[in-house]
Structures are given as structure tokens and as C-alpha cells.
Amino acid sequence: MFLRAPTAMVPRGRLLQRAFAATAVDSAALQKATSAHARHVFPDSLAQALDGCDRHGRPTLHGASLEKAPAILKNPKNQRYLWQEAAALNCTGQHAVVVDVLYAQLYANKKRRYAVLPRTTSLFLQQVLVAAVATSAPVVAVDVLQQLAQLDTSLLPLDVRSLAVDAVLRLLLVSAPDLIVDVVSLLGPLHVKLDKPLATAVVDALFAGDHYTALVALVATLPPSLELPVMAHVQALVARLRLGQTVADVNAYFLRDVGPLADDVLSFLLVHACKHRDYDLVADVLGWLDQPLPPQQALALFHTLLVPAGVDLTAAPSAPMPDRCVVELFEAYPAALPSTTSALSLAVSAASFFQQPEVAAAVFDFAAAQNVPILDVAYGHAGATAAPGHRQRFSARYNADHRAGIVATAQQWNAADAGYHFSGALLQFMCARDAPALVQLLLREMQYYSVEASEADMAAVLRCLTHRSPPVLRLQELYDAFPRVIKNAPAALTQGLATLLQVRPGGTAARADLDEALALWRCFVWTEAVRLEPSVFALLVYVALRDGAPSSIVHEVSTQYTQQAAGWHASQLHSAVLELCASCRDLDTMTALLRQRPVEMPPLGDADVALMFATVGVHAMPYLRALPRGVVPWSSPVLLSKALMAALAANTPMDVLEVMGMAIDNDIALSAEACAACVAVLAKDDLDPSFKTDLHLSTTTLWAATDDPTITRLLDGLT
Secondary structure (H helix, E strand, C coil): CCCCCCCCCCCCCCHHHHCCCCCHHHHHHHHHHHHHHHHHHCCHHHHHHHHHHCCCCCCCHHHCCCCHHHHHHCCHHHCHHHHHHHHHHHHCCCHHHHHHHHHHHHHCCCCCCCCCCHHHHHHHHHHHHHHHHHCCCHHHHHHHHHHHHCCCHHHCCHHHHHHHHHHHHHHHHHHCHHHHHHHHCCHHHHCCCCCHHHHHHHHHHHHHCCCHHHHHHHHHHCCHHHCCCHHHHHHHHHHHHHCCCCHHHHHHHHHHHHCCCCCCHHHHHHHHHHHHCCHHHHHHHHHHCCCCCCHHHHHHHHHHHHCCCCCCCCCCCCCCCCCCHHHHHHHHCCCCCCCCHHHHHHHHHHHHHCCCHHHHHHHHHHHHHCCCCEEHHHHHHHHHHCCHHHHHHHHHHHHHHHHCCCEECCCCCCCCCCCCCHHHHHHHHHHHCCCHHHHHHHHHHHHHCCCCCCHHHHHHHHHHHHCCCCCCCCHHHHHHHCHHHHCCCHHHHHHHHHHHHCCCCCCCCCHHHHHHHHHHHHHHHHHCCCCCCHHHHHHHHHHHHHCCCCHHHHHHHHHHHHHHCCCCCHHHHHHHHHHHHHHCCCHHHHHHHHHCCCCCCCCCCHHHHHHHHHHHCCCCHHHHHHCCCCCCCCCCHHHHHHHHHHHHHHCCHHHHHHHHHHHHHCCCCCCHHHHHHHHHHHCCCCCCHHHHHHHHHHHHHHCCCCCCHHHHHHHHCCC
């Protein structure tokens, strides 16, 4: 089977694992922790006292005979010499003696006839583990760690347990990855958690060793806050599926625990496998699928199969692929790749665009043998991308099939037709692969057949051709070349105009950009009768005001806005422009807009007032007074509340009392936030006494009749 090429899921040359190699640093950290623990449970003073009481002195176990050393250790009071001598040897770098003599010959010897107390066992095994890591003895390290896990955890502090597991895993990642599965099973009994880098490396090693059960169990215990990389999630998902879990169960786990990386688990895995060219996983996913691949995923599959890694789509292939490689996929995976007009036509087009004419010819032959008609546009793609010799052959084939009536005409606007959105799917894929030449070829085809691009199609085209530096085609050039294609995507065109005008904080557009945007806007609105999104009108008004364009432009755009649809009012346009001013913190343009606000418009609404104050800042009252009559809603509780808080923040007593006077005279209830601001100012010790008296009186008067419990509590706190 062609797909079953021996390609690993990830580069497993132990590059990642070497990054976690057990070093002297690991051994030193573990040795330091074990020494601290030993001093805690067996202080040096106690050891010295016991040594002083022993008339024979401390023996040297590793220098004694195999008969004498066990005889010494048979006495329980002498067993402390075992871990003390191991610690001393580790301190002098004689780790091999600890492993080969004290552990292998004295402790682990099957002929040992004496029992060792649990505390002594723990202290000794800790020292053996230090030595095993230092000497890169993975089998001994795992064996010792397993014995430690069988002891009561109170005999082994958490820091020692964590460092022990960390050091052993790093050692195994380099020298014995197949033993990692034995350590993973100890994480629970030892109550140890892995950090993100080490957990990622362990998951990778378990996957490489086909230890799927251990991998799934490990990932299930890792907290979500660890945020494993995508590759680790892929490995966990594949492990579940290869263990025989149903696709439905794995999909439920994927959507619940992995996150919104894709709509379903198999789509996610297929895209990932294609991206990383993991042919084994691709084959597995195709086998798990029970419904046809969507066009984008099918194209990704064909791209993985037909285009070598790192090769440009428009470049001539270094070597042709086997003619029947795509046909074999259709034969092997009929559920994912059914022999239908749409699927086979997409395969023909993909092979053609990927410079594999022999593969395209084989798909044609396969379709003919299955009596499946191919779409006319696929014939066109085969001919348009082929060399002269192949082009003549495809042309002759099309003519013969057309005369025989076995060419399907694509109705790309008809959702029930096999050719629905056929060119659009190819267009999006070529845009994602950054192939401007192929994108323009498809656009010319769509222009010829009057195929309108969808919003998603146009957004992809703009990213590929226009929103880059330098642009392949400016937006005006795109419209001039393909007017019938781009006119049915108002959202994408709106975004294109926004990018052209550079509407962002500190953004400036050259006059040529504004002129181009206006010309395009007029084409869309007048010539094409495209109903653009309301935001594009606000963009144009904002930029015209910001850059000092003639007032006739603002009038023209505003007039067209109100004529677009019922319910579109000029006040809504002004609110949208105000929002742009606020988002860009552009007070000058906001001022120009408010000063030109038509007299027939109502005063600013509450949302507009909030935007204005967010831009003006604390010195609001002078700004408000300077605006034309009818713009500021002086009877609005929202405006007066915000004006009061701004005046208090600006420390302008006259403005404070003026606002409160307006509210009192007109019986306007201000917000609890404004009341809290007044109370906070009254609590200041350095407040001018005269102003404090006036503010206190105004505060109690203004909110005297309130029934808001929050305000009542605030007023009760006043003295």
C-alpha cells in the first residue's frame, strides 16, 4: 500500500529526549535532597554519639569479605552503616561501589538472610538511587524506585520523591526509553506530578514505544493547567483509538478535554497528520472515517501525497509520483473517499495543480472504469496546468467525453450539485498554501464562468494577494480584474477597505488610499449594488474627518448610508464613528464629528456619552460647554453622573457644584457610582473647608429622596 511508507509521526531522533538527559546536575540535586533528609531523621550528633559508643569503630562494609559484611549487618543496630557508607561513597564520587557492592552484593543478594528496617531501607535506597543515576544504570534506578514506591510515603519526603522520579525519567529518556512505562506506573503511589517539559517528553517516548495504555493513563492524570503541546494531545488521541476506543468516545473526550482545535477528532488528526506527513496516521484516520472527507481535508491529503515537503506548488516536481497512488486511496478507503463525481473531480484538479499529470490521467481512467462523470472544470484544470504534450492529451479526452455526454457541468451555485463551491474550495486551499499564481488562475476561471466567491473565499484571497507587503494585487486591481467574482462578499470587502484605510490607533492613510477606498466603495454601492456592512460607511467617514477630506465626502457617505436599507439612520452612523474615535483614542476627530453633527439629529445617547467620556478624560466640562447646542444631553442622568465623577477626579470644584446644581434643579437622579465618588472626596482630610461644606450639602440634597440601598448606605456613612 502506497500510504504505508515508513514515516515516523515526529522526528524521534531523541532530540527532545537529549534535552532532558540525566546530568551531574540531576544527581547532585537528588544527592543534596537525600542528604538533607538523612540529617533530619538521623542528626550528625546522634551518629557521632553512636560511633563513640562502638568500641570497634565504624566498619567498612565494601572492604569486608562477603561473609563478614552480612554478619555485621545481621545485627539491626549495625544496619545504619549501610546507608551511612553509601552516603559517604557518593560524596567522594565512588558511585559504582554503591551500586555494585553495597546494593548488588549485600542488599539485593538473594542469599541475604537478615531483614532491614523500613527507615533504614528508605535511607539506603535513596543513596543507591543517587549512585544509579550518576552511573547511568537505568535498570537499577527503576528497580530501586519501585522498591521505594512500596514503602510508606512518610518515609520519603515529597521533594526527594519528585527529584527521584525526575532524575530517573531523564536517565531513561536517553538510555532506556522502554523502561519509562514502569516508572509512569509509580507516579500515583509516589504522589508525584510531572512538569510540562518532562511530561511532554514522557508522552512522546511512550507513544514511540507503543505503550498506549500507560500513555492514556498518564495524560488523564495531568492537570489541564499544564497545557500540553498539540503533539502530545495528538499522541493521546491516537493512543485511545489504537487501543480500540470508539470514535464517538474519543471524539467526546476531544471536544470536552482537548479544546476547540477542530470540529471533530478525526478531522483534527487528519489535518495534523497531513501537516507532519505522518503517513501511518493518515492511513489510520482514513480507515476510521465512515463518511466522505470535506474538500479542504481531501485537498490536504492529496497535497501530502503528491507534493514533497518544502516544494513550491508551482515548481516542477523532482520526480513523478506513482500513477495510481491516488486511485489506490479510493480503492482502499471507499468510506472516506467514495468514487463520486465531486471526489474524483477534486482528485483530478489536485493532481493537476500539484504538477502530477500522470496521476490525473490515472484518476480519469479510474472514473471511466467506474462510469463516474468528471466535472468540466476539472478537465479545464488538467489542461491549464499541464505541459503541451499532456495538455493535448487532456484536450482530446475532454472532446471525446463531451461528445459521449459523460462530462458533468458544474453548477457551483447549486448546493445540491456535485460541483457546488468546487472552485471556491480549491481557491481557499491555494490561498492557505500561499500560491498567488494558482489563486489568480482560479480567479480567472471563476470570472470567466461568473462564479461568485463566498465570504470565506474572499477573506482567503485578500490575505493571500492583498494584505501582504508588497501586495500581489491591490484591492482596486482585484476588483478591476475580477468584478464578477468578488462582489458577493460584503464582509470581506469591508475588511479589505478597513485594511486599506489602516483604521487603528495611530494609523494614517495616504490620500491615495482614501481615494482608492472611495472609488471602490462607489463601485460596490452604485455599480454593483452590493450592500456593504454598515461599518464600512463609518470607516470612510472617520478617515475623511481624520485626514481633513472635503466635507462633501462625509455628506455623500452619510446620504448613501441612510439609503442602503430601512432602519439605517444617520444617528447610528455617527455612533459608529464615535466608537471608532474612542477605540483609536482620537479626540480631534471626535471633536470634528460632534461639531458637524446635524441639528436635526437627537442629542447623544447614553452609549455615545460613555464613548465620549472615555476619550475626553477627566477635563470634560470645558469640552462639553464648547460643543454646539443640541449635541450634549444635559438632562441625561448618565451624562451628569459621568461629568460629576470627571470633575471630582479633575479636582475642579466649580464644575462639581455646577453639575450637582443642574441635577438638583432638574430633579435628576444620578448614579450610585457618582455618589460613591462624592463620599470618597468628602473623606479626604486636605479638602478645602468651604468646598467640603458645599459638597456635603449638595450630596445630601441631591440623593435625599433616593430609595437605592447602595446610596443609602453611602449617605449613612457621612458625618
